[in-house]
Amino acid sequence: MSFVVERTCGRARAGRLTTAHGDVPTPIFMPVGTYGTVKAMTPRELETAGARIILGNTYHLWLRPGLDVVAAHGGLHRMMGWAHPILTDSGGFQVFSLQTLSKLTDEGVTFRSPIDGSPRMLTPEVSMQIQKTLGADVVMAFDHCPPGDAPRAAVEEAMARTTRWAARCLAEPLAPGQLRFGIVQGAAHVDLRLAHIDQICALPFDGFALGGFSVGEPVATMHRVLDEVADRLPRERARYLMGVGTPDDLLHAIEAGVDMFDCVMPTRNARNGQLFTSRGRVVIKHARHREDVGPVDDACECETCRCFTRAYLRHLHACGEILFSRLATLHNLTYYLNLVAGARRAIFEGRYAEYAAGVRATWNRDEEDATCT
Amino acid sequence: MSFVVERTCGRARAGRLTTAHGDVPTPIFMPVGTYGTVKAMTPRELETAGARIILGNTYHLWLRPGLDVVAAHGGLHRMMGWAHPILTDSGGFQVFSLQTLSKLTDEGVTFRSPIDGSPRMLTPEVSMQIQKTLGADVVMAFDHCPPGDAPRAAVEEAMARTTRWAARCLAEPLAPGQLRFGIVQGAAHVDLRLAHIDQICALPFDGFALGGFSVGEPVATMHRVLDEVADRLPRERARYLMGVGTPDDLLHAIEAGVDMFDCVMPTRNARNGQLFTSRGRVVIKHARHREDVGPVDDACECETCRCFTRAYLRHLHACGEILFSRLATLHNLTYYLNLVAGARRAIFEGRYAEYAAGVRATWNRDEEDATCT
Numbered sequence: 156m157s158f159v160v161e162r163t164c165g166r167a168r169a170g171r172l173t174t175a176h177g178d179v180p181t182p183i184f185m186p187v188g189t190y191g192t193v194k195a196m197t198p199r200e201l202e203t204a205g206a207r208i209i210l211g212n213t214y215h216l217w218l219r220p221g222l223d224v225v226a227a228h229g230g231l232h233r234m235m236g237w238a239h240p241i242l243t244d245s246g247g248f249q250v251f252s253l254q255t256l257s258k259l260t261d262e263g264v265t266f267r268s269p270i271d272g273s274p275r276m277l278t279p280e281v282s283m284q285i286q287k288t289l290g291a292d293v294v295m296a297f298d299h300c301p302p303g304d305a306p307r308a309a310v311e312e313a314m315a316r317t318t319r320w321a322a323r324c325l326a327e328p329l330a331p332g333q334l335r336f337g338i339v340q341g342a343a344h345v346d347l348r349l350a351h352i353d354q355i356c357a358l359p360f361d362g363f364a365l366g367g368f369s370v371g372e373p374v375a376t377m378h379r380v381l382d383e384v385a386d387r388l389p390r391e392r393a394r395y396l397m398g399v400g401t402p403d404d405l406l407h408a409i410e411a412g413v414d415m416f417d418c419v420m421p422t423r424n425a426r427n428g429q430l431f432t433s434r435g436r437v438v439i440k441h442a443r444h445r446e447d448v449g450p451v452d453d454a455c456e457c458e459t460c461r462c463f464t465r466a467y468l469r470h471l472h473a474c475g476e477i478l479f480s481r482l483a484t485l486h487n488l489t490y491y492l493n494l495v496a497g498a499r500r501a502i503f504e505g506r507y508a509e510y511a512a513g514v515r516a517t518w519n520r521d522e523e524d525a526t527c528t
Numbered sequence: 529m530s531f532v533v534e535r536t537c538g539r540a541r542a543g544r545l546t547t548a549h550g551d552v553p554t555p556i557f558m559p560v561g562t563y564g565t566v567k568a569m570t571p572r573e574l575e576t577a578g579a580r581i582i583l584g585n586t587y588h589l590w591l592r593p594g595l596d597v598v599a600a601h602g603g604l605h606r607m608m609g610w611a612h613p614i615l616t617d618s619g620g621f622q623v624f625s626l627q628t629l630s631k632l633t634d635e636g637v638t639f640r641s642p643i644d645g646s647p648r649m650l651t652p653e654v655s656m657q658i659q660k661t662l663g664a665d666v667v668m669a670f671d672h673c674p675p676g677d678a679p680r681a682a683v684e685e686a687m688a689r690t691t692r693w694a695a696r697c698l699a700e701p702l703a704p705g706q707l708r709f710g711i712v713q714g715a716a717h718v719d720l721r722l723a724h725i726d727q728i729c730a731l732p733f734d735g736f737a738l739g740g741f742s743v744g745e746p747v748a749t750m751h752r753v754l755d756e757v758a759d760r761l762p763r764e765r766a767r768y769l770m771g772v773g774t775p776d777d778l779l780h781a782i783e784a785g786v787d788m789f790d791c792v793m794p795t796r797n798a799r800n801g802q803l804f805t806s807r808g809r810v811v812i813k814h815a816r817h818r819e820d821v822g823p824v825d826d827a828c829e830c831e832t833c834r835c836f837t838r839a840y841l842r843h844l845h846a847c848g849e850i851l852f853s854r855l856a857t858l859h860n861l862t863y864y865l866n867l868v869a870g871a872r873r874a875i876f877e878g879r880y881a882e883y884a885a886g887v888r889a890t891w892n893r894d895e896e897d898a899t900c901t
Contacts, residue, residue: 478568
């Protein structure tokens with residue numbers, strides 16, 4: 156078995172995903188390494204921040220550097236110097252985002268590379284072949300993710316196509332040890348989600364993902380639907396909520412029974428100067444940090460918080476220095492990875508709801524308000 | 529004494545500069561940390577690359593983050609987390625580069641801050657006060673550096689002003705332990721250089737610098753003038769060639785008797801994709817590196833060369849990834865710091881000329897030519 160549930164607390168689960176490059180304790184957050192690098196980080200720093208598995212983007216790596224370059228290294232792990240598990244997406248989400256540039260048929264999606272204009276066709280089979288070459292530990296099925304505002308009929312059509320494509324994905328051989336996850340669509344329609352779970356989870360995937368969330372629907376809607384559907388995914392398989400989300404989203408989804416997450420939020424927000432702390436949000440450019448020689452978060456043990464001040468970080472940010480992106484990214488990833496590690500401990504200790512309430516109370520408040528109360 | 533010559537080989541010297549934050553073996557190269565960060569590097573990485581002293585820019589730090597912020601940290605060392613020696617320039621070179629924005633009198637230079645438009649006046653006294661607040665281990669005198677194409681009369685005027693300003697710099701109190709270096713001008717005129725050495729080196733500075741080189745004159749001219757003047761600086765004081773230069777420039781200047789160097793070349797070229805190696809120049813974007821899974825330099829032990837391939841670096845560069853700037857900077861600084869460390873060893877072993885000839889033969893050739901022969 157590639158996944159075992161080690162402990163539950165309500166619907167929240169602590170588990171372990173076993174892959175060809177090692178085990179992953181869950182709940183887990185996967186930093187996003189689009190082009191074979193989690194932006195601004197070295198693999199060693201990711202380890203230090205607590206990363207156990209990262210995400211690579213099939214679409215981006217296919218176009219740059221191209222599969223021949225990845226293959227010359229013997230796969231993505233060796234190309235980027237990351238010895239731990241990697242999950243790759245299918246490329247579907249990206250090609251559907253191209254909208255006018257792409258053409259959808261039941262065979263797959265044709266589009267022109269925005270890098271060099273070359274014509275490309277992504278199909279379930281091609282996506283599997285690319286992810287096989289990348290050497291992903293977890294390969295995602297090629298699905299059809301409709302826009303967030305798609306009418307119900309379009310959602311149903313995308314579900315049906317995703318189911319047909321799922322079977323084609325399963326028919327395509329992977330390398331020994333590669334796991335394959337199916338993807339459930341259905342937008343914010345609970346009945347459609349449950350119907351699609353019945354279809355996709357009847358197939359012999361190693362794990363299951365919820366796609367098509369956080370694509371424009373209200374946050375409360377996503378949370379409500381997750382409450383209704385996440386725990387209906389097979390109990391004995393890993394459950395992955397794709398592309399989500401804020402700390403609150405993670406806490407809510409873990410409570411609903413989700414095990415795995417990825418999102419650009421910690422890394423992108425970091426580069427934009429927004430830091431997550433145990434005392435609330437820190438917007439580093441604010442004037443109140445100008446001479447603040449304290450750490451970003453005195454409860455954090457990352458190198459950024461141990462070695463550098465808010466005033467220095469604010470200065471680096473104002474000057475557009477690369478070191479700012481580095482230090483901010485390291486900190487935000489540490490925050491996210493501590494968050495899921497804390498959730499896991501809390502599940503083992505039977506106090507998940509209490510843990511989630513504590514983090515929820517702090518993560519998004521303005522730190523200055525907190526100081527005043 | 530703040531400086532001792534430990535060994536000579538011809539005019540080349542191996543020495544030791546003693547500062548409040550530790551000793552610096554010479555010859556040494558100082559990475560440039562303009563805004564309180566050597567671009568893309570952490571202090572720990574600088575240590576790993578072999579840096580023993582870095583340079584900070586008075587002009588830049590005065591304007592951003594401002595002296596109050598540096599003072600809140602107790603100085604530049606603590607603000608940037610660098611526990612080893614720091615040399616700061618005087619700010620003169622920058623304000624003179626502003627040209628039309630600045631107005632020169634014998635009192636000093638008035639200009640408007642390009643950051644916020646505020647009126648500023650930099651004088652010998654102000655420069656000393658800023659560098660005192662920064663907490664530099666080595667404080668540079670405020671000098672007048674004329675443009676590279678200045679007529680002889682203008683050079684003479686700048687020399688005379690630099691001499692008057694030198695006396696004012698010496699009259700300004702510094703903190704205990706801060707060393708103060710005088711600066712010799714004279715452009716490419718050997719007779720003027722020698723005359724200015726007589727003036728400046730008669731003053732009680734702790735070390736002496738050659739300013740006004742590499743400001744547009746031909747490289748051969750700089751080398752010829754250095755041959756004539758560098759060894760006329762006091763033997764018992766450190767000799768610093770400001771803002772220079774290429775590996776060949778360093779080797780030539782060391783041969784002429786210079787001890788210390790700074791230049792943005794290794795860091796700036798790194799970010800632009802130009803790498804120094806033991807086999808020649810590597811321009812990482814070249815197609816021939818596309819599937820090259822070898823290291824940048826198989827003779828280099830930096831993390832970049834130990835952990836990552838040329839093909840991966842080329843990919844990161846093409847994608848504009850921050851990690852490229854990091855890995856390239858780490859490598860180029862390692863190259864420069866290995867170069868001066870190798871020069872020091874060669875001086876101790878009495879084979880400096882041989883060492884310099886070996887490095888000169890490789891540093892600037894096209895690596896592909898080397899491969900073909």
